[in-house]
Amino acid sequence: MRKKKDHRISGFLARRIYVVSQIAKMVSRNIMADKVRSFMTCLGIIIGTSSLIIMMSIMDIRTEKSKLEIDEAGLGEINIEMIPESLYFGLLDDNMRELAGIEHVAGITPTIALGSKTSVRVNDVTCKDVVLEGVSDAFYTCSKRNRLLAGSTLDALDLKDENKVCVINKKLAIKLFNSTDCVGKKIPVMGVDFLIKGVTTPAKDVKDSYSVRIPYNVMQKMTGKGIYGFTIYPDAHKNGPEVRNAVKEYMDELYHGKEEDYYYDNTDFYYLNQKTSEVRSAARLQMVIAAIALLIGGIGIMNMMLVMVTERTTEIGLRKALGSSGKRIQLQFVMESMMLSMVGGIAGVLTGIVSTVTYCLYMGEKIHINVASAFVGFMFSMAVGVFFGWSPAKAASKLQPIDALKGE
Amino acid sequence: MADILIDMKNIVREFESGGETLRILKGIDLKVERGEFLAIVGPSGSGKSTLMNIIGLLDVATSGTYIMDGQNIKDLGEDQLAYLRNQEIGFVFQQYFLLPRLTARENVMIPMFYADMPEKDQLEKSAELLEKVGMKDRMDFYPNQLSGGLQQRVAIARALGTGPSLLLADEPTGALDQKTGKQIIELFRQLNNDGTTIVMITHDAKVASNAKRILKILDGNIGEGDTADA
Numbered sequence: 362m363r364k365k366k367d368h369r370i371s372g373f374l375a376r377r378i379y380v381v382s383q384i385a386k387m388v389s390r391n392i393m394a395d396k397v398r399s400f401m402t403c404l405g406i407i408i409g410t411s412s413l414i415i416m417m418s419i420m421d422i423r424t425e426k427s428k429l430e431i432d433e434a435g436l437g438e439i440n441i442e443m444i445p446e447s448l449y450f451g452l453l454d455d456n457m458r459e460l461a462g463i464e465h466v467a468g469i470t471p472t473i474a475l476g477s478k479t480s481v482r483v484n485d486v487t488c489k490d491v492v493l494e495g496v497s498d499a500f501y502t503c504s505k506r507n508r509l510l511a512g513s514t515l516d517a518l519d520l521k522d523e524n525k526v527c528v529i530n531k532k533l534a535i536k537l538f539n540s541t542d543c544v545g546k547k548i549p550v551m552g553v554d555f556l557i558k559g560v561t562t563p564a565k566d567v568k569d570s571y572s573v574r575i576p577y578n579v580m581q582k583m584t585g586k587g588i589y590g591f592t593i594y595p596d597a598h599k600n601g602p603e604v605r606n607a608v609k610e611y612m613d614e615l616y617h618g619k620e621e622d623y624y625y626d627n628t629d630f631y632y633l634n635q636k637t638s639e640v641r642s643a644a645r646l647q648m649v650i651a652a653i654a655l656l657i658g659g660i661g662i663m664n665m666m667l668v669m670v671t672e673r674t675t676e677i678g679l680r681k682a683l684g685s686s687g688k689r690i691q692l693q694f695v696m697e698s699m700m701l702s703m704v705g706g707i708a709g710v711l712t713g714i715v716s717t718v719t720y721c722l723y724m725g726e727k728i729h730i731n732v733a734s735a736f737v738g739f740m741f742s743m744a745v746g747v748f749f750g751w752s753p754a755k756a757a758s759k760l761q762p763i764d765a766l767k768g769e
Numbered sequence: 770m771a772d773i774l775i776d777m778k779n780i781v782r783e784f785e786s787g788g789e790t791l792r793i794l795k796g797i798d799l800k801v802e803r804g805e806f807l808a809i810v811g812p813s814g815s816g817k818s819t820l821m822n823i824i825g826l827l828d829v830a831t832s833g834t835y836i837m838d839g840q841n842i843k844d845l846g847e848d849q850l851a852y853l854r855n856q857e858i859g860f861v862f863q864q865y866f867l868l869p870r871l872t873a874r875e876n877v878m879i880p881m882f883y884a885d886m887p888e889k890d891q892l893e894k895s896a897e898l899l900e901k902v903g904m905k906d907r908m909d910f911y912p913n914q915l916s917g918g919l920q921q922r923v924a925i926a927r928a929l930g931t932g933p934s935l936l937l938a939d940e941p942t943g944a945l946d947q948k949t950g951k952q953i954i955e956l957f958r959q960l961n962n963d964g965t966t967i968v969m970i971t972h973d974a975k976v977a978s979n980a981k982r983i984l985k986i987l988d989g990n991i992g993e994g995d996t997a998d999a
Contacts, residue, residue, distance in 0.1 A: 376885060383882060394870035679866045682827050683880040684855020684931070686848050762827040762854075766866060 402665040403705035409658020410709025410738035417731035418717040420647040432505035433564035436633040439593040451587020463607045465600035468499025471588040483537045491571040495580025503594035512544035512559030527555040531562040533571040659745045666749035677757040678765025687758035698750020706739040775801035780833035795989035806961045808980035816989045859928030861938040867912040873923045874908040880930040898926040917944035
């Protein structure tokens with residue numbers, strides 16, 4: 362073979378890098394040369410990825426709402442009531458500690474109430490039918506039943522120091538002071554002045570009575586009552602049954618040797634199970650929708666890529682005839698599909714995020730994006746795009762140049 | 770000792786079509802020396818384009834041997850074939866086959882790109898070649914903006930891009946007017962004088978007469994013609 366004047370760049374690696382960068386240039390030129398076709402190819406990826414993100418994010422928001430509804434209704438709480446005076450002193454601090462120490466327990470509050478309603482008088486306003494309860498800080502921190510409107514709720518320090526503080530509800534605040542802005546004022550409870558620390562209202566729109574809640578140990582001291590009822594908060598819905606069994610075990614131990622039915626379990630598990638199975642099936646539905654979205658998106662991408670490459674079989678044949686090796690042609694098409702998939706993927710993610718944010722703002726929801734779906738959508742689009750951009754090109758590059766030129 | 774560039778023995782090319790096997794080339798023997806200027810003439814359907822495709826390594830014969838510049842084509846790997854197509858062979862297609870989304874100049878640059886020529890040199894050389902074929906003013910036009918004749922010229926410039934030792938041209942003057950046709954043939958003559966081997970398909974007797982040797986092809990068989998008329 363006659364030696365040709367070598368125009369080529371010297372250096373093995375330098376030449377490789379040069380070739381790849383030149384192909385990259387050519388590829389971007391190709392993409393820009395037919396903007397419409399490139400856009401159509403990206404469109405499938407954009408639609409697939411963005412719809413996946415939007416659907417997943419919206420379903421996340423719905424699921425969170427359902428969970429919140431459960432919590433606001435107090436459905437996950439475990440309520441135990443003991444027959445009064447069934448245990449000599451009632452539940453002691455040690456018992457409370459041990460119960461709180463059960464695995465997956467977020468908190469425990471005793472429920473100490475007066476037998477009857479009491480009345481509170483401030484200045485000239487008297488409010489009868491006030492329900493007075495002694496609770497722990499967990500009542501507010503572990504439960505979403507009540508929403509804080511002003512001030513703060515009882516905390517561990519109030520219990521430790523046996524502070525004479527109370528949390529009243531909005532109904533009582535309005536009745537006594539005509540506003541919820543009454544933090545810091547004092548009200549007489551059983552003859553003793555208590556400082557109003559905070560004002561709450563039920564999270565769900567339910568009718569409630571006038572309510573004053575004070576630290577339970579303060580209540581115990583003032584009334585001499587023992588703890589014969591408590592509520593336990595599991596740390597997650599799914600742990601509910603496990604915690605309930607552990608609590609029952611503990612109570613059975615406590616009542617060891619005594620007759621049965623000294624306590625009964627008020628937990629409303631039926632409704633909770635209903636709600637949580639709703640949440641679970643919604644989650645399953647979410648997965649199915651995700652899979653379908655990916656499948657449809659994937660088929661769309663596959664189609665666009667196949668069409669794009671088969672249309673260019675002639676070009677592949679020509680390039681081969683001009684001296685491109687099969688590998689170079691494949692490299693060109695892999696890079697083209699990679700670039701298109703990347704651009705489409707990024708555009709799809711941005712579209713998905715912007716659309717979700719718009720939805721949240723419009724619906725008044727807290728903004729939430731399902732990040733996993735953005736990642737999965739992008740990677741999946743890339744994988745499908747590159748594969749289906751590459752494999753027909755690979756097949757075409759293996760043809761004889763004249764066969765590809767004629768458009769096999 | 771003559772330097773044989775193309776040495777074909779008993780080349781047969783069959784195609785499957787509608788369940789039948791068609792024999793387009795029926796055992797062609799062809800020897801082309803380096804530096805020759807050969808014209809192949811024949812009616813349509815005679816197999817001349819099929820023969821050209823095999824010579825130009827664009828197609829593979831069903832049977833027979835093809836030794837190019839001392840190498841048996843069968844023994845060559847993909848990369849070696851690509852090298853030959855790029856560096857040693859320049860092919861001008863009857864249908865031009867220009868890439869529609871690239872300008873004339875960019876089309877001419879493609880084989881240079883595959884030869885790993887630096888971009889600066891690519892730009893220089895492509896301008897040079899397009900000027901040679903009289904396309905100086907329309908280098909940045911797209912193929913759909915060019916007439917058939919101009920496209921043909923671009924195709925010729927592209928074929929010459931890497932300075933091939935063998936130029937294969939399928940009806941190179943088909944769409945050209947008399948004057949440009951003459952210019953192209955003159956260009957071919959120059960290249961031939963400088964050492965390029967040229968094999969040309971044409972049905973124009975006058976064009977064929979510019980070649981140094983004429984071969985007739987009929988019904989898949991080749992026969993000698995004379996250097997006078999086809």
